Amino acid sequence: MTVPASSSFIMSQEQFNLFHKIDRELYNLLAVNLWRDPVESLQVMALWLWLERVGFRNVVKKILSLPYMLINELADEAVTCLYIINNGQFPPLPSDQGNNNDIPLMQSLMMETDLSLQFFNEYRLIATQGLARIVNEVCIRALTDVMQLAIERNAAQSLADSQKVMSASYNSFPQPAMVQTGGLTRMGFGPSSADSGITWSTQESHVPVPVPPDDRTMFVTFSKGYPVYEWEVREFFGRAYGDCIESLHMQEVQPNQQSLFARIVFHSVSSIEMILNGMSKVKFTINGKHVWARKFVPKRLKPPSPPAVQPVLNLPASLGF
Known part of the structure; x- marks a missing residue:
């Protein structure tokens, strides 16, 4: 979407968000529902909005109509396109894939013309300028609150995951055992020396574990x-x-x-x-x-939400442009 140019009308934040409702919906799906990197997802949104500006019709609307699994795949293809735009070269690809045919879903979605990785390489300077403008004019204002919430949610989840790992590591560490030796009691970890009279089994189970x-x-x-x-x-x-x-x-x-x-x-x-x-x-x-x-990479299940936090409208220092 593009905000109509007008020197006599200034949209409130609420009006701006409403105008970009479907853009916010798609970004929320990427950064919150699919747990994609919030800053990278903002760049992906900028790419899709830029494609609309240069003539590809209803990109955001078409993507929103797809299943989550395909939206995630389209975002992966968009990241590949951003790599070309930002670096001026093609990313490493398997030898049996040509550079012109590595974004099959985007090609299927944009049937108006022959879209390829070569397109983004050829127009990378125009794309760089266009993406920067869209980030500044649209994404920062329309998506920052959602991005900040996603960043804080991810940080809270990472902290919770780290605590779980530390707890699991502590619980798996051999606990001290009281061992009777020659009338004396001593504290030891794991297998004791031969004089304890205790035999430790090292035999492991060979029962096959089913693969999910x-x-x-x-x-x-x-x-x-x-x-x-x-x-x-x-x-x-x-x-x-x-x-x-x-x-x-x-x-x-x-x-x-x-x-x-x-x-x-x-x-x-x-x-x-x-x-x-x-x-x-x-x-x-x-x-x-x-x-x-x-x-296949299954969609990450969303864990219980941490306590609600108020949106903080401070954008991270670098967006990668």
Whole structure:
């Protein structure tokens, strides 16, 4: 959204927030619901708003209509675009992926034109100026209160996590035991010396520990306009890697719509390691249609909220621009 230019009208903060309601909603989803880095998420929002300004229609509205999982993937792609804009070079990519085709979800979303990483490299100077302007004119004013709350929430959660780790470490440390030795009582930790008469067992259980399904899951995305069906996915992986799929969950859509992603649960983690072959993301071609696959990262569950805090409108020193 862009605030109409006017020299005779000044919006109140409440009016400004209302004008940018859907922008605030999407930013809150990134920084609060998905637990993404609040400052990085502000930059992601600036990129999406800049795309709207240069002609890509209804970017924020389209993204808000998607499932959380796809929004998180789109944010990852936006971070890749920001890397190019800020550094003037492409980030390291797996050898089987061309630089022009590493943002499949953004390409599917922006069907008006051929959007690619090369686009951001070619127009990086214009993008840098545009992003800085949007951060100053829109993001700082419309999103800072949400960002500050997310930063404080994350800090409180990090402190709570650290305390849990310290408590767990203390509880796992060997506790002192009273050992009778030659009529004397002494305090010791762990296995005593041979004269205590106590035998310590070092045998460990070899019962297999079940691997949770999320740790055996891959997330795959498909290009819009090139529908991939469940039977094609099963046939491709079955032919290439044998009977490796435990279950496959395609995105639920209406009968006349296309699934844009799927989750594949494998019988074994080793299947995922073999498929990725040391890379974070790989691209396949299934019956002439591109499919991108990576390890599934489940959305972090939101813990109980810490005590409410009042918004502090002090922006962090650096936003990375």
